[in-house]
Amino acid sequence: MLNEELIIDLYRVGAIKFGRFKLTSGIESPFYIDLRLAITYPGIYKRLVKLMAESLSAFNIDVVTGIETASIPWASMIAYELNKGIVYVRKEVKEHGTAKLIEGDLKTGMRVAVIDDVITTGNSIIRAIRIVRDHGGDVVVAAVFIDREQGGLNAIRREGINAFALFSVIDMIDVLVNNGLVSNELRNSVIEYLVKNRVSTGA
Ligand SMILES: O=P(O)(O)OC[C@H]1O[C@H](OP(=O)(O)OP(=O)(O)O)[C@H](O)[C@@H]1O
Numbered sequence: 001m002l003n004e005e006l007i008i009d010l011y012r013v014g015a016i017k018f019g020r021f022k023l024t025s026g027i028e029s030p031f032y033i034d035l036r037l038a039i040t041y042p043g044i045y046k047r048l049v050k051l052m053a054e055s056l057s058a059f060n061i062d063v064v065t066g067i068e069t070a071s072i073p074w075a076s077m078i079a080y081e082l083n084k085g086i087v088y089v090r091k092e093v094k095e096h097g098t099a100k101l102i103e104g105d106l107k108t109g110m111r112v113a114v115i116d117d118v119i120t121t122g123n124s125i126i127r128a129i130r131i132v133r134d135h136g137g138d139v140v141v142a143a144v145f146i147d148r149e150q151g152g153l154n155a156i157r158r159e160g161i162n163a164f165a166l167f168s169v170i171d172m173i174d175v176l177v178n179n180g181l182v183s184n185e186l187r188n189s190v191i192e193y194l195v196k197n198r199v200s201t202g203a
Pocket residue numbers: 024025067068069070071116117118119120121122123124125152
């Protein structure tokens with residue numbers, strides 16, 4: 001299966017790691033998805049971008065929104081594939097030059113897809129959605145490549161926005177187990193962690 005090969009390729013370049021990691025939300029995690037590595041490999045990023053562009057084509061968007069930093073190259077490539085423009089949301093207002101929080105020419109009423117690489121709590125995307133809305137954008141969908149299955153997609157849906165992921169982490173780990181790359185014990189420890197670390201509030 002093509003997606004199975006893609007998941008194995010992601011693992012081989014180190015985009016799926018096991019160990020001890022601190023997440024942006026402060027949560028500790030026994031695994032980390034590092035899609036920042038995947039942007040260096042055309043053979044990998046082209047497949048991911050194509051899958052995402054196909055999934056977004058139903059939403060009739062005008063512009064793709066990236067989030068500083070990891071999502072910006074993805075948003076750019078997806079926008080290119082869809083022949084749409086890109087805007088991106090900064091982590092902080094720039095304190096010189098134009099002092100903006102959103103870069104690009106977002107116009108009132110534009111139909112926006114907000115893109116991120118990975119979702120945990122959903123807080124990064126929800127913040128971006130609110131900023132885009134405050135600037136007049138009509139966010140019609142939020143999309144990520146990988147859902148860590150910790151409640152982030154539902155947190156976005158509670159904001160009244162469609163949200164989807166191309167892959168969920170357990171499906172990915174199952175592919176790795178079935179191909180002898182990861183042990184069943186490791187898979188079970190990830191599931192145990194996920195059950196204990198679901199976030200219900202979001203933002
Ligand atoms: O769903 P959340 O709990 O918000 O977590 C997911 C976010 O965390 C990571 O970004 P990070 O804050 O590490 O910044 P970066 O993109 O600059 O690497 C990732 O790229 C997502 O944006």
